Structure formats: C-alpha cells, structure tokens
Amino acid sequence: MDKPLIQIWDSVGLGLIIEFPSGIMISNQTGGTSCLHPKIEGVYVPLANDYKEKNKEFLSPEIELTAYFQGSKYKGSGAIKGIDLEDAKEIHTIMATSGLHECIEIDLNRLKESHEAWIRIKIYDNPNNELISGFKEYPLNGILTWSNSD
Known part of the structure; x- marks a missing residue:
C-alpha cells in the first residue's frame, strides 16, 4: 500500500523535512525550471519565517536562497546535478x-543528492533549539526546503 502524500509546494518560507518513519511522504516542487517532485518520508517543520505587519514585509532565509x-x-x-562546496558555504x-x-x-x-529547494542536511541536538527536541539519536537526516524559483 502506498503511503499518504503531502505536497508542500504551496507553502511559503523556509522549512525542513526531518527524515522519520512517520508513515507520511512529503514532496515539494524543486530544482528551478526543471520542476522536480522529490519525496521523502518524514515530518515537515517551518523554520525562521516571520512577517512584519507594520510594513507588510515577509522575512525568511527563503528570499536569499531563492536569489x-x-x-x-x-x-x-x-x-x-547537485550542489558543490561553494554552494554549501553560501547556504551556510x-x-x-x-x-x-x-x-x-x-x-x-x-551534495550530489541536493539541488535548489532540496538540500540534504544533518540536524544536531542543541540546547538552544526549542523547536526540535526529544529525538533519541542525533544527528537526524533531513531536507532543507523552500519555494521553488520556477
């Protein structure tokens, strides 16, 4: 039986997908004009997105990553075809x-499995991180993802 699928390409902002046996597949449209649709089993978590009501400004690392x-x-x-060390440094x-x-x-x-809006990452336990905690084994594998630039 196929697992349920959540397609997040209508989400706005930066997020990560924690590879985790959730029983749910998550997919995003990625890869620029190639419009790829990779998917992975896990849990999706929005990250570092904010909005300033006063001047109607969206704040997110997604803006710089897309640029x-x-x-x-x-x-x-x-x-x-993958990213390289120069890309990894810029994303960092x-x-x-x-x-x-x-x-x-x-x-x-x-790096070769990564591309625009689908970056393979490691997630580490950090006492300053209140968003993700309680997993038994770190580092966790994950995907850094955002809206595709197509």
Whole structure:
C-alpha cells in the first residue's frame, strides 16, 4: 500500500523535512525550471519565517536562497546535478543570519543528492533549539526546503 502524500509546494518560507518513519511522504516542487517532485518520508517543520505587519514585509532565509539559485551561477536552472562546496558555504552563510547554523549542517557527503529547494542536511541536538527536541539519536537526516524559483 502506498503511503499518504503531502505536497508542500504551496507553502511559503523556509522549512525542513526531518527524515522519520512517520508513515507520511512529503514532496515539494524543486530544482528551478526543471520542476522536480522529490519525496521523502518524514515530518515537515517551518523554520525562521516571520512577517512584519507594520510594513507588510515577509522575512525568511527563503528570499536569499531563492536569489542565490536564480543568480549568475545557476540562473534558475535548479542545480539539478547537485550542489558543490561553494554552494554549501553560501547556504551556510544564509542559515547563519537566522541562527540556524547552530543545529543544521549541510550534509557534505550528499551534495550530489541536493539541488535548489532540496538540500540534504544533518540536524544536531542543541540546547538552544526549542523547536526540535526529544529525538533519541542525533544527528537526524533531513531536507532543507523552500519555494521553488520556477
């Protein structure tokens, strides 16, 4: 029997999918103009998204991540053949601006499995992280994901 599927491509902002035997498959539209639809079993958690009501401003690392993958290196092509160390460094820098680098690390052993809006990560236990806790074994495998730039 197929597992239930949640498609998150209408979500806005940065999120992560924790690989976890939840019985639920999660998919997002990724890979820039290639419009890939990878899926993985797990749990989806929105991350570091905010909204300033006063000036109607959306705040999220998604904005910088999208700009990076639309920029001169990939031009929206989605990096579908994988990302490299330069990309990992840039993503890490973007994550650091939101303090997410303390518990999330790009999985350097899985760069070829990563592409725009679908970045393989490791999630570490961190006492300052109140969003994710109580898992028995760390690091957790996961996916950093956001809205595709197609």
